[in-house]
Amino acid sequence: MSSPVIDPAAPGRTVALVTLGCSRNEVDSEELAGRLTAGGWTLVEDAAEADVAVVNTCGFVEQAKKDSIDALLEASDLKETGRTQAVVAVGCLAERYGEQLAEQLPEADAVLGFDSYQDMSSQLQAILDGHKPASHTPRDRRTLLPISPAARQDGAGAVALPGHQQIQPADFVTTNSQGTDEVGTASGPPVIRARLDGRPWAPLKIASGCDRRCAFCAIPMFRGSFVSRRPHEILQEARWLAERGVREVFLVSENTTSYGKDLGDLRLLEQMLPELAAIEGIDRVRVSYLQPAEIRPELLDVMAQTTGVTPYFDISFQHASGPLLRRMRRFGDRQSFLSLLRMVRERVPQAGIRSNVIVGFPGETEEDVAELTAFLEEAELDVVGVFGYSDEDGTEAETYADKLPQEVIDARLALVTELVEHLTAQRAADRVGETISVLVEEIEDEDGELVVVGRAEQQGPDVDGSTVLTDWPTGRVPRVGQIVAAQVVDTEGVDLIARVLETHDAAVSAPAAEQDRLEVGVGQVRTS
Template sequence: MPVDHGVVPEQVVNAGIGLGSHARTLLRRCRSAPAGNYSGVMPSTPSRGSVALVTLGCTRNEVDSEELAGRLSAEGWTLVEDAADADVALVNTCGFVEQAKKDSIDTLLEAADLKESRRTKAVVAVGCLAERYGQTLADELPDADAVLGFDSYRDMSSHLTAILAGERPASHVPSDRRRLLPLSPVDRSAAADAVALPGHGDGEAFVRSRLGGGPWAPLKIASGCDRRCSFCAIPMFRGSFVSRRPTDVLAEARWLGEQGVSELFLVSENSTSYGKDLGDLGLLEKLLPELTAVPGVERVRVSYLQPAEVRPGLLAAMAETPGVMPWYDLSFQHCSETVLRRMRRFGGTEPFLDLIGRVRDRQPLAGVRSNVIVGFPGETEADVDELERFLTQARMDVVGVFGYSDEDGTEAESLGDKLPEHVVLERVERITGLVEELTAQRASERVGERVIVLVEDHDEDDEGVAIGRAEHQGPDVDGVCLVRTADGAVPAVGEFVEGEVVDSVGVDLVVDVR
């Protein structure tokens, strides 16, 4: 359960994988019609049918969906926004933690309901939940017409054609994807093309269709993870760490720039490992200046940094490269050394505070965010007190608080000293209350700062307010800037505006442009 930004609500407790009764209405959260297709293949005609991609989970899943969209578009499928208007609802599920699994199942059930009253003919599950559970998921959801794993992405068009013709493909058979590639990171790179790796192009010319026209976009730089955190199942279904080649990353970045994207959000399971399988652990530092030089790109933001792997050279490159945002997404998870060792992680209160201090020595106004897990097996009251001390001294801008829950197949699942659910809930509430107070204080301390805001939307309740993000704010879950102008003219989406922070509301900032 390596907690990740933009994945699930900030309070997660034991929920179980069983069918949920409160489905989230996500079927109309498909983004707007494709804004462009990155492919050397022209779509065939006539259309094979229509498909709507429904994406749950993190930004890495968004990239996977856009790769699927590119493949399907190139094969002659018509992409539509609303699942109710599609022949096929293709649901890209999340298998991250129990609440995310429940949301995925509920969404698949909602999609299946469309077959009763709408034009939708088939519902297909893909993504992490499908990869992780395969036939088990198919057994729980007989109304789903197929459950397909990552290996099916290369030929998704043929699968969907067969499904619409009345066939039911065999459900995916899960396996530990860490075993698909060599143990040696450098040897792994040469073998990666033989394995289906979403977001890597699978050894072919990369294909991607944007499913939205916003001014920022995720750009995947790697897949998988080599760390063995005791609570985390992601390496089992995402596989070993594999970097994308810099030439592929840059080619896609240039294409995104041509599509009107001005902020690139670099995503992976562990960005600090980028390049190790290519023989150069300093490759990210070299890649950043090339990405910021891409025409049209004004901002580059790096997500998911493992504190134990953050190198002085990387900190220097992030601080000194113009266009790289002063935003540090540091995966602490806890601060008690006892708890961290049981998690199979490194660090502690003092090393983590030192890392934050080194960031702020270079960039005093940098944004720092993280996530923490409370209620881990064996966690004591003293460990929680230590976490409170760390959070109080760290004064981060955003902290996601998660309650521990067992993940199938992980080492932590078999650990003793499990805490009762009510104790986990109490600790989640305790730490969440502290975090809300601390992050609100941190936001209020920014009053008087000058910020440059990328406008992303307009306030539906106040026509005179634009919504965007300052340099220290990451997308989706890090708070926003509410922008007001002296003359009442609302800046356009995609515009950069400079203003002064005049107030804060929780973690959100009110910015006046004068």
């Protein structure tokens, strides 16, 4: 969960954004924050100090749904004790369930879907004025665009795609040095986004939706068909982020390896990565969510050979038993996945590799579990997320008859989780002695001693572990946003402990001024 780091005492209409779920949701929240700021709202950190609390929910798995509902209830309690007048649910849970969520959660003053994002400012004002909008009516968003990927771009502008910066330059004005208004900028389209924290990294959405039909996954139904953003839009937003102190951009989507297919060229990602890495101020480009069946050797080559692209491979395996993967409507098996990992490590021997797996899928046998554990023991993955299967509304797997008892799912979840914890801790320990590059993210004073924490290139944001830096050079003051060369000397689970070898003092820290974090692109939404 994240929320803005902003002065809670600001005057005027105030709004707090609470974000749950993945980095894609974080992008959506920052775009919402930009739209609201452009509409005259002031962002505050504490929902108790906000006129409206907007909760960007997650609807991925059962636990995420529960966490989202808890967050909505917690925010609703503030209406009795704080300044808060209204609580609004947005995000995936609101998009997926809409009217049903509103009926079951009357504490929320509105449940708004993705189609409301572009007009969120007026929606919130109407709520404060006592005009409760109709709750979102869910629909299968895959039906909103043509089945053929090549035909989608022409109609994508009429479909709400959060995080895609669906803005026309003519909708913006900016004041030039002579004090007169101009429309747009010579450097490219405007960006409407507000940083909600001071982190030196930021997620950057390159596509939305998914065309795969995995039997367990509901995401395509509420995120829609796969749509790529155009490269120039992504590059423009990356430059905007770099100007605000971001040193690592984290490319996010539901399926990164499909990027460009609706633009007529699956090689666009390979072409764009060097351009992103060449942006002044951007030291790292991190790629997420690669589908193993779609990974091309050419993409691996570019990721391995482009300076600035991190040696990090987020590959969605989900299981390793071939027959079970077919029931999941996926491809691959233990041997093909191991072959893919060999291809990665032939190019980048010290690559960081993460994945997710599901246990307890309907029909999973003991032999399937054995195939999965054998794969995990051979794969030497750095991080593995382990999930126990649960039915998701509207999915094919929900209709399967051969469901496993919950106690069996729980036992397999515990078994594989324990194995993964041992294997990933060993993988981290194998890195002792390696020289790594670390992005400083946090500096804390604990009893007069500075504790400096960052991430190595092989560690993804939030969930892939961190690196504690020791032996900081005498006379050098660490700063958030610095890149540090260090040698791994010890580990704690998946976390690394590394001795500083070299600091790059030319590095800039993350934005220090809150106004920098609140700045919204090149101008403001025209209200007249």
